[in-house]
Amino acid sequence: xxxxxxxxxxxxxxxxxxxxxxxxxxxxxxxxxxxxxxxxxxxxxxxxxxxxxxxxxxxxxxxxxxxxxxxxxxxxxxxxxxxxxxxxxxxxxxxxxxxxxxxxxxxxxxxxxxxxxxxxxxxxxxxxxxxxxxxxxxxxxxxxxxxxxxxxxxxxxxxxxxxxxxxxxxxxxxxxxxxxxxxxxxxxxxxxxxxxxxxxxxxxxxxxxxxxxxxxxxxxxxxxxxxxxxxxxxxxxxxxxxxxxxxxxxxxxxxxxxxxxxxxxxxxxxxxxxxxxxxxxxxxxxxxxxxxxxxxxxxxxxxxxxxxxxxxxxxxxxxxxxxxxxxxxxxxxxxxxxxxxxxxxxxxxxxxxxxxxxxxxxxxxxxxxxxxxxxxxxxxxxxxxxxxxxxxxxxxxxxxxxxxxxxxxxxxxxxxxxxxxxxxxxxxxxxxxxxxxxxxxxxxxxxxxxxxxxxxxxxxxxxxxxxxxxxxxxxxxxxxxxxxxxxxxxxxxxxxxxxxxxxxxxxxxxxxxxxxxxxxxxxxxxxxxxxxxxxxxxxxxxxxxxxxxxxxxxxxxxxxxxxxxxxxxxxxxxxxxxxxxxxxxxxxxxxxxxxxxxxxxxxxxxxxxxxxxxxxxxxxxxxxxxxxxxxxxxxxxxxxxxxxxxxxxxxxxxxxxxxxxxxxxxxxxxxxxxxxxxxxxxxxxxxxxxxxxxxxxxxxxxxxxxxxxxxxxxxxxxxxxxxxxxxxxxxxxxxxxxxxxxxxxxxxxxxxxxxxxxxxx
Amino acid sequence: xxxxxxxxxxxxxxxxxxxxxxxxxxxxxxxxxxxxxxxxxxxxxxxxxxxxxxxxxxxxxxxxxxxxxxxxxxxxxxxxxxxxxxxxxxxxxxxxxxxxxxxxxxxxxxxxxxxxxxxxxxxxxxxxxxxxxxxxxxxxxxxxxxxxxxxx
Numbered sequence: 007x008x009x010x011x012x013x014x015x016x017x018x019x020x021x022x023x024x025x026x027x028x029x030x031x032x033x034x035x036x037x038x039x040x041x042x043x044x045x046x047x048x049x050x051x052x053x054x055x056x057x058x059x060x061x062x063x064x065x066x067x068x069x070x071x072x073x074x075x076x077x078x079x080x081x082x083x084x085x086x087x088x089x090x091x092x093x094x095x096x097x098x099x100x101x102x103x104x105x106x107x108x109x110x111x112x113x114x115x116x117x118x119x120x121x122x123x124x125x126x127x128x129x130x131x132x133x134x135x136x137x138x139x140x141x142x143x144x145x146x147x148x149x150x151x152x153x154x155x156x157x158x159x160x161x162x163x164x165x166x167x168x169x170x171x172x173x174x175x176x177x178x179x180x181x182x183x184x185x186x187x188x189x190x191x192x193x194x195x196x197x198x199x200x201x202x203x204x205x206x207x208x209x210x211x212x213x214x215x216x217x218x219x220x221x222x223x224x225x226x227x228x229x230x231x232x233x234x235x236x237x238x239x240x241x242x243x244x245x246x247x248x249x250x251x252x253x254x255x256x257x258x259x260x261x262x263x264x265x266x267x268x269x270x271x272x273x274x275x276x277x278x279x280x281x282x283x284x285x286x287x288x289x290x291x292x293x294x295x296x297x298x299x300x301x302x303x304x305x306x307x308x309x310x311x312x313x314x315x316x317x318x319x320x321x322x323x324x325x326x327x328x329x330x331x332x333x334x335x336x337x338x339x340x341x342x343x344x345x346x347x348x349x350x351x352x353x354x355x356x357x358x359x360x361x362x363x364x365x366x367x368x369x370x371x372x373x374x375x376x377x378x379x380x381x382x383x384x385x386x387x388x389x390x391x392x393x394x395x396x397x398x399x400x401x402x403x404x405x406x407x408x409x410x411x412x413x414x415x416x417x418x419x420x421x422x423x424x425x426x427x428x429x430x431x432x433x434x435x436x437x438x439x440x441x442x443x444x445x446x447x448x449x450x451x452x453x454x455x456x457x458x459x460x461x462x463x464x465x466x467x468x469x470x471x472x473x474x475x476x477x478x479x480x481x482x483x484x485x486x487x488x489x490x491x492x493x494x495x496x497x498x499x500x501x502x503x504x505x506x507x508x509x510x511x512x513x514x515x516x517x518x519x520x521x522x523x524x525x526x527x528x529x530x531x532x533x534x535x536x537x538x539x540x541x542x543x544x545x546x547x548x549x550x551x552x553x554x555x556x557x558x559x560x561x562x563x564x565x566x567x568x569x570x571x572x573x574x575x576x577x578x579x580x581x582x583x584x585x586x587x588x589x590x591x592x593x594x595x596x597x598x599x600x601x602x603x604x605x606x607x608x609x610x611x612x613x614x615x616x617x618x619x620x621x622x623x624x625x626x627x628x629x630x631x632x633x634x635x636x637x638x639x640x641x642x643x644x645x646x647x648x649x650x651x652x653x654x655x656x657x658x659x660x661x662x663x664x665x666x667x668x669x670x671x672x673x674x675x676x677x678x679x680x681x682x683x684x685x686x687x688x689x690x691x692x693x694x695x696x697x698x699x700x701x702x703x704x705x706x707x708x709x710x711x712x713x714x715x716x717x718x719x720x721x722x723x724x725x726x727x728x729x730x731x732x733x734x735x736x737x738x739x740x741x742x743x744x745x746x747x748x749x750x751x752x753x754x755x756x757x758x759x760x761x762x763x764x765x766x767x
Numbered sequence: 768x769x770x771x772x773x774x775x776x777x778x779x780x781x782x783x784x785x786x787x788x789x790x791x792x793x794x795x796x797x798x799x800x801x802x803x804x805x806x807x808x809x810x811x812x813x814x815x816x817x818x819x820x821x822x823x824x825x826x827x828x829x830x831x832x833x834x835x836x837x838x839x840x841x842x843x844x845x846x847x848x849x850x851x852x853x854x855x856x857x858x859x860x861x862x863x864x865x866x867x868x869x870x871x872x873x874x875x876x877x878x879x880x881x882x883x884x885x886x887x888x889x890x891x892x893x894x895x896x897x898x899x900x901x902x903x904x905x906x907x908x909x910x911x912x913x914x915x916x917x918x919x
Contacts, residue, residue: 017858018858021857024869025857025873026841027842029866101785168917198867200811201865201867202805249803250867259793278806476866477902488818654906655861655902659903659904660904694892694909
């Protein structure tokens, strides 16, 4: 059977737990003597702490611990910039900053005690506008920033700066036939997993076990080790079933707060977030962006130069955003062959909630801006938007905007497939149009590890550091192991998301699981396969090289009658040398690039880049500005597809999230930096009634530098080009560009009315 | 207050404060954690249970209001013979990803199918519109509920 041909029926190993309600999530966990945690938040976006008095709270009935910055080690942490402390120190910088934490015998007692903490402050000016924040006259979010440990390029309210320079844009723009400049603004949005986060910590002696709804257990473990000053082998992070993440549960968040409470109270402590807390407190929000870009075209419509400046709203702390400027720059360049490029991007501190990796960070906003701009370019030179993209898109052998030369890639195939599926070019009603956009996203090549064992009864186990966030990527590891050793996927059980059991893994982030942990599982399984072949060779009096492992049997190639069941071999091994495999495998090496990068974060050289084209049919009510998405054609080059059902699920989910980001989602702030819609009544996710039919084409170009079988990532890519394609559809109908994301009805109505007035309609 | 809470055919006498939510009592007093809490304001549907066969958001339903009535949770769908056809259909179609919305989704779909055994896609979209899912884009959930419809 051809790999990924779609004929495999795939029932995920965790499925029965999830449909019966027997699967445990972090909030479901209960321990004897367990206490409940509550946080006291700043509830002001920028202020100097005048008084913080916890004495009254400490003496309340049922309260066993109250902690502030005074009660934890003096550690400042943060990836790229050490700008963060567990509890506010002297100054609060966003509304959801934790000032104090309480553990008490009931959730109500904990809440009452948190409210009883005396917290007085002097409000400071809120810095909420990225363009003003970078001006030298702007007040600073971090007055002491120059003393922080840092590895990024920094400046005035700039946490991380990065640039990509290729060729000579000044000369090329001066010589261009046509020059177009655009400006786009994207509002912040949220990941919104349906499970609010929960953390439970229990100490036994000098060791702590933390059950957490994190996407990145090893990162969470590292954060606890750093902030509580402990070695990794005394901190165990276990993730029960994880109720979604979408990046919102990446990073180190509240594990150390809860562990510190449990240590102080000498009891297990559980924290469960409300939906409002889930919106306001984590260092995770999809970043707002201001994007300006200029492109020069030659007379044939080829892009000869592009310049751009991107300001990204970092919020109060850097979280994992150090690489955002460079990945945003790549998106402003786009998947086009442009010989002259000069793009710079800054991650700008404000008094908003910190930004962090949410499903393809910076990409949907960047793609929305650059693909809107691309339709403007096509119109300027009188080319159809699809033809314009075919002319300029990167292809095999082409040089991209960072000077990377591409191997076999399928962007042109994606364009062909999507426009065909969408019947692009056929006549539609006057209020309908098909918008087209292309997108791209890297594959993250990182270390990863796994063990595989075959038990004496022939059943198998995969012990992996990988984290399942719902996508099914960890479930698919059973399929890879099974193919290597000749068993069925159902013959394997998984031991996963436990830092004490599995080797290090980056976690459910960067769409990396199947690429990197898949490589590790294949490597481990190959050791088992080699051992099985040797055992079979002894039994069948053949050479190990002539043994094949298929359908539960070890067979001599060409002599199917000479065979032995793998279960029998496992029984033999159980009486001698056990069937154990361990693997990691070297990650693919980053490709060469010729661009010059200041503040390089390694994000301009993309291993196994993924490509996509979305063609989306929209219907616009010009009187109300309401947009309906009628159908979506999504074509993806995510390399070889290993688990078709899982990959389809990622496209369906990513597209719908993208529709939400395009039309209904978007965080609204007041002028003091507070969120005005931190709840599901006011922050609207797409429902099943909104969901359009989505057709999917996987063009499946095997990646020579990808994961197992030539696979690439898939979970983030479908989110990238969705808002962009919708924008291009809306612009066709209303005759004007939408320049702010999300494209809410009032914004669509304004653009439509403006165009109608200008056109005399 | 002392009430008799009948859950999945078993009666549990419980003594609870009158302000307790049904989801909280199910999860904490009865020990059935399949019912999930995602928002506490009736927007996400993860806490959906059946009350005398009708779907309700148990996070916003007072436990004392259910005294003497029949509550069905996700734990009540499968029996000794195995999964209910709808549960199996959700697995076969790939309608489960993170699984956090799944219990509520299954309860809404069970209510829909008991009233309308062969729903159209449009009827499924209306029947499940009170249940948010962030993972699946709903496509395979619609497929699962549709495929289950004719045979049960």
